[in-house]
Amino acid sequence: MKRTHLFTCIALLTIGVLLLSACAGAGIGGKKARVALVTWGLVTGDPYNALAYEGLKKAETDFGLEVAVNDEGQTASDWEATFRDYAGQKFDLVIGHGWNFADIATKVAADFPDTYFVVIGGMVEGDNIASVVFLDQYSGYLAGVLAALMTKSGIVGTIAGFEGEGVYYEVNSFYQGVKATNPDVKALIAYAGSWDDPAKGSELATSMIEGGADVINHYAAATGLGGLEAAEKAGVWGINDVVTCKESSPNTCLTSHDVLFNNIVYDIVKMHLDGKLEGKVYYWGLPEKAVGLGPIHASVPQEVIDQVNAVQQQMLDGELQLEQDYSQPDW
Incomplete structure (x- = not known):
């Protein structure tokens, strides 16, 4: 009995030490x-x-x-x-x-x-x-696939903050997805020259919309949010960068190419x-859950979502591998 009591005390003491360590x-x-x-x-x-x-x-x-x-x-x-x-x-x-x-x-x-x-x-x-x-070229590509499937006018616009390799590869990844899905889609690209000018973003998006674009994508931080607001007012789709765009365009947020x-x-x-x-x-990238698509708008047909998911699965299976293309976009 004494030995059993001793073992019980030792066990309780050990548990106590472990709990204290965890709390520390x-x-x-x-x-x-x-x-x-x-x-x-x-x-x-x-x-x-x-x-x-x-x-x-x-x-x-x-x-x-x-x-x-x-x-x-x-x-x-x-x-x-x-x-x-x-x-x-x-x-x-x-x-x-x-x-x-x-x-x-x-x-x-x-x-x-x-x-x-x-x-x-x-x-x-x-x-x-x-x-x-x-590896956000993967999330950008997926957003491009979705944009190509959802555009009715066949014109998709992108607002970028600045010119430069760090932005070029993002724009290229998006339009690679667009063109792989529908090579006939027309690509519009505009550089705002600022990360923090929503008014400029709105101006550029409005010009694209007037030119027929019905999807507005951006890689322009706060400048791009102005573009999404313009898309919301015009009733066309918007795609945000890094995080979901619901605050800027709750009714026309198609998705976002996220970096988590x-x-x-x-x-x-x-x-x-x-x-x-x-x-x-x-x-x-995708396997590490470092990048991915944000929520897709509820009105998007299931067959479209299935097509996007199929492309994502190809990426996860290693069947579709993407390099970062730093050349100046020419789509």
Whole structure:
């Protein structure tokens, strides 16, 4: 009886220790893990940064982390100091949310070998730095397939923020999907010269609609939201970038080509806590749930949805593989 009682006490003590460890939060080397997120703008009001922050907060809840974010409207001149500040405070992991942090993070990582750095959208690697490239050509292609199936006029327009390789490949991926589905569709492309000019986006979309376009797609951040509002007023379809477009066009939001930054940030944190994060470039797409189509409008016929899903399955099965085409769009 005494021996049984002893074993029972030991078992209860072990369970208690495990529960205390769990309550203390996930840790590295026995201490509570600390993770910082550096963004190029505010996390409130900007869908790109808001999604990344959402992933960070979920990781905080699930893993019991201490987290921080530079939600202070910083400019480019502040970024290096922000990275150095978090590393100097001995954060275990610092995530730079944007390709524009690649050089800065690489420079700072060399001075803080005990902190791990990850850049989302960049292509850097090293002893204590990694990066994640999101393969959004797949979500763009799928949106193009849907646009080609839903246009009645045979004219599909796209508003882009700026000219440049980083935008060209997105526009190309969309029209690759359009043309693969219906090569007779006419492509309209306009560059706004701004990420933050909804009035310009509305102007460009209105011009396209007057030219016969009945689907307006965009890769133009807040500028593109103005285009979606113009599409809503005209009663034509709109396709949003990164997040769903229901707030801007609740009645004519066809879908969105999403980059699921919430999943990306969450998975980066989990990999680091599990000791699986390596100093290399990761390429994440549909299988990793880093990209995908947003909700499709309820009025879209099931046979159209089935066609889009069939193309997506080809991608998942490896039958349809897409490269990022950085050439100037000429459709």
